[in-house]
Amino acid sequence: MNELKYSIILPTYNESENLPLIIWLIIQHMENENFEIIIVDDNSPDGTTQVAKDLQKIYGDEKIVVTGREKKLGLGSAYIHGIKFAKGDFVVIMDADLSHHPKFIKQFIKHQKEKDYDIVTGTRYAGDGGVHGWNLKRKAISRTANYITQVLLRPGVSDLTGSFRLYKKQVLEKLVQSCISKGYVFQMEMMVRANQFGFSVGEVPISFVDRQFGESKLGGNEIFQFLKGLLYFFAPT
Numbered sequence: 001m002n003e004l005k006y007s008i009i010l011p012t013y014n015e016s017e018n019l020p021l022i023i024w025l026i027i028q029h030m031e032n033e034n035f036e037i038i039i040v041d042d043n044s045p046d047g048t049t050q051v052a053k054d055l056q057k058i059y060g061d062e063k064i065v066v067t068g069r070e071k072k073l074g075l076g077s078a079y080i081h082g083i084k085f086a087k088g089d090f091v092v093i094m095d096a097d098l099s100h101h102p103k104f105i106k107q108f109i110k111h112q113k114e115k116d117y118d119i120v121t122g123t124r125y126a127g128d129g130g131v132h133g134w135n136l137k138r139k140a141i142s143r144t145a146n147y148i149t150q151v152l153l154r155p156g157v158s159d160l161t162g163s164f165r166l167y168k169k170q171v172l173e174k175l176v177q178s179c180i181s182k183g184y185v186f187q188m189e190m191m192v193r194a195n196q197f198g199f200s201v202g203e204v205p206i207s208f209v210d211r212q213f214g215e216s217k218l219g220g221n222e223i224f225q226f227l228k229g230l231l232y233f234f235a236p237t
């Protein structure tokens with residue numbers, strides 16, 4: 001048994017169909033690891049909180065922590081909320097909609113140990129990494145967001161907008177204190193800040209598979225917020 005503890009944060013909004021399976025898969029793929037799963041649900045109208053509480057009864061409240069906010073307040077701030085409950089030495093952040101396969105977590109852990117990385121990020125844009133199931137528009141949004149950020153900010157990471165990552169807990173706490181973003185742009189800002197602070201970042205290629213159940217919450221407003229976030233880095237301080 002690995003003595004280091006891992007806190008896996010799952011932000012959820014209308015994920016009642018996906019939650020039982022992702023939790024089961026995490027538990028299968030984290031065999032012999034010391035871990036907890038923190039579900040951050042924003043009072044989803046589809047009853048995700050109740051599903052989370054039912055799963056907590058099955059697997060125990062040592063393994064599953066259920067928390068959340070009264071209403072949908074954005075992905076970035078959901079992570080920040082979840083971190084407050086994390087008791088692990090490391091924090092893993094991932095989507096709850098099965099687009100991030102839990103089998104990669106052990107690869108992140110192994111890679112982290114090899115060079116004592118501060119952060120290990122899954123990448124869809126290097127090595128064997130890839131995206132499956134997105135339409136052309138969605139692929140273009142992701143590629144363009146990554147490209148613009150790479151060119152303007154040169155953070156030295158191939159996938160800036162992905163959210164499947166492992167952080168040393170103290171590193172994550174320092175990063176979230178310095179981040180101002182609340183929505184999806186949070187992922188990009190975290191990597192840019194990590195570069196500014198000089199944190200070491202390892203990459204593990206991952207396959208991102210688009211969700212089968214439910215809908216993405218990435219809308220026009222999130223894209224606008226992303227562009228606004230980019231502009232912020234160039235605004236005089």
Ligand SMILES: Nc1nc2c(ncn2[C@@H]2O[C@H](COP(=O)(O)OP(=O)(O)O[C@H]3O[C@H](CO)[C@@H](O)[C@H](O)[C@@H]3O)[C@@H](O)[C@H]2O)c(=O)[nH]1
Nearest residue numbers: 011012013040042073074075078095096161163216217218
């Ligand atoms: N608690 C909470 N959870 C949220 C919120 N918005 C989204 N989520 C949860 O965050 C995860 C990702 O949301 P999706 O809306 O399914 O993301 P996506 O469109 O598939 O986007 C993926 O790709 C983006 C770009 O590469 C990533 O930036 C994003 O994190 C995600 O991995 C899911 O578990 C979803 O329920 C929110 O406001 N509050």
